[in-house]
Amino acid sequence: MGFAMTRKYFGTDGIRGATNLHPMTAQMAMKVGMAAGAHFRRGDHRHRVVIGKDTRLSGYMLENALVAGFTSMGMDVTLVGPMPTPAVALLTQSMRADLGVMISASHNPFADNGIKLFGPDGYKLSDADELAIEALIDAEPVLSAAADIGRARRVEDARGRYIHAAKMTFPADLTLEGLKIVVDCANGAAYQVAPTALWELGAEVIPLGVSPNGKNINDLCGSTAPQAMCETVVAHGAHIGIALDGDADRLIVADETGRVIDGDQLMALIAEGWSKSGRLGKAALVATVMSNLGLERHLGALGVELIRTKVGDRYVLEAMRAGGHKVGGEQSGHIILSDYATTGDGLVAALQVLAELVRAGAPASQVLHRFDPVPQLLKNVRFAGGKPLEADSVKAVIADAEAELNGTGRLVIRPSGTEPVIRVMAEGDDARQVETLVDRICDAVKAAAG
Known part of the structure; x- marks a missing residue:
């Protein structure tokens, strides 16, 4: 990650921090608007x-500061209000805009x-674009x-456009009729x-987190x-529960028994369904090094390759674009x-999961549990400095x-x-062995870090 460290303001997913502390201030937002505009x-x-x-309180402040920055550079601003991150990417493309901005700290x-x-193609900016904008933030x-100053206007029907998309x-041949669904929108x-x-x-x-x-x-x-989603599913006898995060770009699901289903099972379900119907294209799924070995084995048995990347959705997307992969x-x-x-x-991922559930006509606990995960353990070791992983x-x-x-x-x-943490993860068929190995490596890292 040497390259990312050279970025002063941008982290792995834009600029993020505590509101009203540098760099998440109104002044900084205005400067970002000016720099990105230029x-x-x-x-x-x-x-x-x-x-x-x-829906964060500070959204009003940052939105207005960005509007001031962009309009001062001669850019017109279209405001869509509270909308999921993917909706902003979509509207940036459909409005033929030069740039899209999402104000959010996600989860x-x-x-x-x-x-x-987001660039005009709806993709998050490249490292090169981010570095160029950083240089402009610090310039006059x-x-x-x-x-030539820009104007700003609100688009009233933005929500309807995204719902339609x-x-x-x-x-088109399916419906959700007869399904009782708990949906938690994280407020x-x-x-x-x-x-x-x-x-x-x-x-x-049955909506949760909608106020x-x-x-x-x-x-x-x-x-x-x-x-809360899991409890509500059980209390209402719902067929399935769907939970989104603050900016709605991620999804966790609960089956009808209230058991949480993680992204690995959901990706397996979608990849398997698309593979059967010939929609997957290349027989591969792109995931990170954290995805369970059980997922890799399950897909392998179906003739689908698991391609692994570094942790971070930007690396997953890079690999998908490079290889022409669909999931x-x-x-x-x-x-x-x-x-x-x-x-x-x-939401779009949830709709694919629901399509598989409707097609199967069986309970979510059967449909969504695609494989038994291999025992996996992750421990974090804090260290003061140095590079303990380079010790012999x-x-x-x-x-x-x-x-x-x-x-x-x-x-x-x-x-x-x-943060100054080494993450140590192991997985294997024997849970006791996995724990022993993780502890042994953690101890070695601690000793090397002194």
């Missing part, structure tokens, strides 16, 4: 930027916020002449669009806290279906562990991208 001015057409947000608590940028902007991804960006889309497709909808107040986003709800994602529920979207879309003592212990697993398991040992 970077994306190309030719002499009227330039346009689409701005969406989630973080309300006090954080973030700014994500070249402002527009008075007569999402519904179009659901097979976030999808609080209106997700329940509406499901209801319009015929489902009986945002600016401070309750992701608070004991949504994909990072699925407990990819993360265990955490970030699922990317390149036929439909340029980024993860929790640590390398020796890791090599011994690899030899002991002898091809029947996997080790993933990596530094966190966001």
Whole structure:
């Protein structure tokens, strides 16, 4: 990750931090608007930027600051209000905009916020674009002449456009009639669009997390806290539960017994269904090094390859675009279906899961449980400094562990991208062996870090 470290403001997913502390201030948002405006001015057409947000209190402040920045550079602004991240990517494309902006800190608590940028093709910006914008943030902007300053307007029917697009991804010969679905919108960006889309497709909808107040986003709800969804599914005798995160680009599901189904099972379900119907294209699924070995074996038995990337949906997307693959994602529920979207879309992924459920005509507990996960254990080791993974003592212990697993398991040992932590993960068929190996490697890392 040496390259990412050279970025001053942008992390793995845009700029993110605690509101009203650098860099997540109104001044900074205005500077980002100016810098991104300058970077994306190309030719002499009227330039346009689409701005969406989630339901955080600080969204008002950052939205206005971005509008000031963009309009001062001669860009016209189209405001779509609270909308999922994938909806902003979609509207950026359909409005022929030069740039899209999403104001969100995804699954973080309300006090954080973030700014994500999308290019005119609806894809998140490249590292090169982000570095160029960073250089412009710290430079003096070249402002527009008075007569060339941009205008801002709100689009009233943006939600309807996204609902229509999402519904179009659901097979035309199917309906959700007869299904009772709990949908938890995390008091976030999808609080209106997700329940509406499901209801319009015929489902009986039990909504949770649909009364945002600016401070309750992701608070004991949504994909990072699925407990409420699970309990509601059981209490109402629902067929399935769907939980989205604050900006609705990830999905976690519960079956009718209230058991949580992770992204690995959902990706297996979609890849398997698409493989059977000839929609998968190349027989492959793209996931990260964290996806379970059970997923890899299950797909392998079906003749579908699992291609692994570094952790982060941007790396999954890179591999998908490079190889022309249609399904990819993360265990955490970030699922990317390149036929439909340029980024993860929790609602669209949910509709594919629901399509498989409807086709199977069996309970969710049977349909969604595609494979038995192999025992997997992840432990974090905090360290003060240095590079413990480069110590010979640590390398020796890791090599011994690899030899002991002898091809029947996997080790993933990596530094966190966001904090001074080494993540040590092992998986294999013997849970006790997995625990022993993880502890042994953690001890070696601690000793090497001193």
